[in-house]
Amino acid sequence: MITHETIQPAKLQAGDFKSDLKPIWCPGCGDFGVVTAITRALAAVGRPPHEIAFVSGIGCSSRIPGYTTAYGFNTVHGRSLPIAQGIKLANPELLVLVASGDGDGFSIGGGHVPHVIRRNIDLTYIVMDNQIYGLTKGQLSPTSQRGRKTVTSNFGSLEQPVNPLLYVMGYGASFVAQGSPADMAGLARIIEEGIRFPGFAFINVQSPCVTYGQEEQQLKAQKTRMQSLESIGHDPANLAQATELAREYGTRLYTGILYRNPNPPPTFGQGVAERQQMTRGQALSRHEVLNRFMPNN
Numbered sequence: 605m606i607t608h609e610t611i612q613p614a615k616l617q618a619g620d621f622k623s624d625l626k627p628i629w630c631p632g633c634g635d636f637g638v639v640t641a642i643t644r645a646l647a648a649v650g651r652p653p654h655e656i657a658f659v660s661g662i663g664c665s666s667r668i669p670g671y672t673t674a675y676g677f678n679t680v681h682g683r684s685l686p687i688a689q690g691i692k693l694a695n696p697e698l699l700v701l702v703a704s705g706d707g708d709g710f711s712i713g714g715g716h717v718p719h720v721i722r723r724n725i726d727l728t729y730i731v732m733d734n735q736i737y738g739l740t741k742g743q744l745s746p747t748s749q750r751g752r753k754t755v756t757s758n759f760g761s762l763e764q765p766v767n768p769l770l771y772v773m774g775y776g777a778s779f780v781a782q783g784s785p786a787d788m789a790g791l792a793r794i795i796e797e798g799i800r801f802p803g804f805a806f807i808n809v810q811s812p813c814v815t816y817g818q819e820e821q822q823l824k825a826q827k828t829r830m831q832s833l834e835s836i837g838h839d840p841a842n843l844a845q846a847t848e849l850a851r852e853y854g855t856r857l858y859t860g861i862l863y864r865n866p867n868p869p870p871t872f873g874q875g876v877a878e879r880q881q882m883t884r885g886q887a888l889s890r891h892e893v894l895n896r897f898m899p900n901n
């Protein structure tokens with residue numbers, strides 16, 4: 605007899621997470637590979653699309669949610685993180701992913717990063733680091749290398765680039781990884797691990813911009829430069845070693861999990877749930893609420 609217990613839901617495939625929208629990225633853009641890796645990771649995790657919220661800011665990379673079948677919210681430039689945090693807190697059951705560019709995430713949106721990390725909200729934050737503003741046609745970004753010539757730095761950039769890996773580690777991120785669509789299987793694995801990590805997970809993706817990006821960032825050049833952290837025997841639980849390796853951002857291209865906290869701290873959502881449990885059955889009257897929270901009112 606067939607019962608609810610005996611019916612097994614069909615195993616999800618990467619194709620189940622690809623929407624019918626045809627990407628409008630330039631042919632060869634690295635973001636094509638990133639969306640493929642994300643859909644593979646989601647299939648491996650096995651949560652259906654209606655249980656996933658995918659939030660982004662504005663930029664070429666921020667188009668990604670629309671190319672998936674998850675619920676998508678293409679928000680405002682630099683504001684994906686506050687909106688994603690609100691979504692996760694309002695509905696903790698949702699799996700929440702965030703996509704950003706290096707400009708979106710570390711220039712206009714850089715101020716939100718420390719706060720999502722110190723709150724430890726359970727999100728997976730994927731930044732497509734192409735070291736340029738792609739959507740607005742090739743301006744200097746916070747991760748552009750010193751000396752880089754762009755439409756806004758004709759004589760070469762005078763600025764020291766942001767190191768995204770050290771930036772998040774400096775604020776205490778518990779999961780930090782780097783990948784590239786030049787190694788699709790590796791990138792999908794990293795994203796899957798980031799999603800499974802219980803807390804805030806940061807993944808920096810070296811996703812080349814074929815139109816405005818530098819030669820050494822293109823997939824072919826990356827394939828010769830990249831080195832997996834596993835191949836050099838790195839232990840992701842070793843914070844001191846991870847910090848040393850993160851310093852080499854911009855000179856070496858390491859891929860894999862740089863740091864995974866072996867004792868993940870509680871998430872903000874767990875704290876909220878505990879407090880809700882503690883105050884259950886202790887509904888306050890309007891008068892008590894006013895007295896407690898606005899005593900001078």
Ligand SMILES: Cc1ncc(C[n+]2csc(CCOP(=O)(O)OP(=O)(O)O)c2C)c(N)n1
Binds near residue numbers: 663664707732736745
């Ligand atoms: C408040 C605001 N400021 C500026 C812009 C213009 N703008 C849109 S995307 C973008 C930068 C895109 O670069 P990045 O975030 O690195 O993403 P990419 O396009 O390279 O993937 C800028 C400056 C905007 N849309 N809104």
Ligand code: SF4
Binds near residue numbers: 664665738815
């Ligand atoms: S401008 Fe660059 S980042 Fe944007 S779609 Fe084209 S190749 Fe991709």
